[in-house]
Amino acid sequence: MAACFSLCRKKAKNRQEPSLAPGSASVSVSAPPSTVTTSRSDDSAAGKHTSKSTASTSSQRSIPAMYEERAHNLRVFEFDELRNVTNDFSRMNKIGEGGFGSVYKAYIKPLDGKGDRIAVAVKRLNQRGLQGHKQWLAEVQFLGVLEHPNLVKLIGYCAVDSERGIQRLLVYEFMPNKSLEDHLFNRNYPTLSWNLRLQIALGAAEGLAYLHEGLEVQVIYRDFKASNVLLDKEFRPKLSDFGLAREGPTSGLTHVSTGVVGTHGYAAPDYIETGHLTVESDVWSFGVVMYEILTGRRALDRNRPSNEQKLLEWVRQFPVDTWKFSVIIDPRLRSEYSLKAAREVAKLANSCLVKNRKDRPKMHEAVERLKQAIQISSTEAHSSTSNLDKQKRSEPSRR
Ligand SMILES: Nc1ncnc2c1ncn2[C@@H]1O[C@H](COP(=O)(O)OP(=O)(O)OP(=O)(O)O)[C@@H](O)[C@H]1O
Numbered sequence: 466m467a468a469c470f471s472l473c474r475k476k477a478k479n480r481q482e483p484s485l486a487p488g489s490a491s492v493s494v495s496a497p498p499s500t501v502t503t504s505r506s507d508d509s510a511a512g513k514h515t516s517k518s519t520a521s522t523s524s525q526r527s528i529p530a531m532y533e534e535r536a537h538n539l540r541v542f543e544f545d546e547l548r549n550v551t552n553d554f555s556r557m558n559k560i561g562e563g564g565f566g567s568v569y570k571a572y573i574k575p576l577d578g579k580g581d582r583i584a585v586a587v588k589r590l591n592q593r594g595l596q597g598h599k600q601w602l603a604e605v606q607f608l609g610v611l612e613h614p615n616l617v618k619l620i621g622y623c624a625v626d627s628e629r630g631i632q633r634l635l636v637y638e639f640m641p642n643k644s645l646e647d648h649l650f651n652r653n654y655p656t657l658s659w660n661l662r663l664q665i666a667l668g669a670a671e672g673l674a675y676l677h678e679g680l681e682v683q684v685i686y687r688d689f690k691a692s693n694v695l696l697d698k699e700f701r702p703k704l705s706d707f708g709l710a711r712e713g714p715t716s717g718l719t720h721v722s723t724g725v726v727g728t729h730g731y732a733a734p735d736y737i738e739t740g741h742l743t744v745e746s747d748v749w750s751f752g753v754v755m756y757e758i759l760t761g762r763r764a765l766d767r768n769r770p771s772n773e774q775k776l777l778e779w780v781r782q783f784p785v786d787t788w789k790f791s792v793i794i795d796p797r798l799r800s801e802y803s804l805k806a807a808r809e810v811a812k813l814a815n816s817c818l819v820k821n822r823k824d825r826p827k828m829h830e831a832v833e834r835l836k837q838a839i840q841i842s843s844t845e846a847h848s849s850t851s852n853l854d855k856q857k858r859s860e861p862s863r864r
């Protein structure tokens with residue numbers, strides 16, 4: 466599995482191509498209206514759970530079943546409509562590109578035709594056959610069912626199969642502040658303040674806690690990383706990209722067995738080694754992103770000296786309980802952060818990054834610990850402002 470993880474790099478950027486497990490069963494899954502029903506391998510996203518253990522006896526509904534009940538929530542777009550609003554998928558409208566395909570900004574009419582047009586992001590699948598379709602289908606099914614302030618909203622989709630090829634598109638609410646990745650690592654953006662970093666960490670944790678613990682089925686996100694945390698106009702974080710998401714194991718089972726997919730630098734070692742996917746794999750990735758937020762450095766950065774390329778190895782030289790710790794904090798923050806709160810975030814990250822996955826915290830615990838860090842940070846900010854005030858008052862006026 467580990468070898469596959471490092472060898473199967475096909476897509477743009479770092480994301481891995483899902484691999485079809487040899488001999489995996491083809492099972493038909495329910496598809497959104499107007500799309501084809503297709504076969505599914507071990508690696509398809511929503512749908513029946515797979516595990517090395519025996520089949521489940523649980524009566525909980527699956528994501529596709531829940532999707533069938535709610536499918537009417539999503540708009541079905543004509544391909545020509547999306548072509549028109551994106552100016553024939555022009556470069557001028559293009560706002561990003563990922564493993565799935567290109568993303569374009571566009572404006573669409575509201576459903577009732579009244580009022581202002583709505584800004585949307587249109588993601589168009591590169592024509593790559595079945596794997597692409599499966600990721601698209603997973604995204605439609607998961608986002609058709611999931612609803613939370615920290616998850617991106619899917620407005621609708623388009624699926625056309627014709628002699629001229631297949632078209633798979635997704636239409637999301639537009640996120641005007643791009644992604645956490647842009648703000649942490651792109652020097653063209655102003656520095657993300659300490660308070661915003663903490664708020665983004667908290668919102669992202671709440672999104673993951675909802676997926677892991679807030680639904681009748683457990684959802685493993687599998688692709689938690691800075692580029693998948695989008696930011697709305699108030700910089701509230703929203704998780705996007707559910708193409709790799711999976712339903713968690715049903716009761717009595719510990720994990721889902723899958724081909725190893727994900728992104729280098731973020732995937733948990735236990736998952737890479739065994740292919741056993743658990744919610745704790747997401748908790749590990751969350752720990753990695755916490756260190757990206759603290760340091761302003763990428764999980765994996767080939768442009769740095771060799772001993773600094775792997776973030777987790779680099780930060781290990783500056784333990785949280787030593788004076789050296791502050792060396793890792795993003796220099797762009799200058800002194801405008803709370804060291805005490807930063808230590809709390811680092812301790813949380815460390816607990817997410819322990820080898821034994823069972824010792825990692827649940828996401829609701831992560832949420833609580835981040836709230837505490839925010840509390841520490843704001844108390845410190847208040848006391849330092851009032852100290853400053855006192856100092857000013859006691860200082861003789863200099864004229
Ligand atoms: N709903 C959205 N609103 C605004 N911009 C978006 C939206 N969705 C995606 N984007 C932009 O498009 C870029 C590409 O997104 P996409 O999810 O396809 O790839 P990625 O996350 O960068 O990489 P990967 O495919 O490895 O996940 C994002 O980084 C973001 O800047």
Ligand SMILES: [Mg+2]
Pocket residue numbers: 563692693705706
């Ligand atoms: Mg993405």
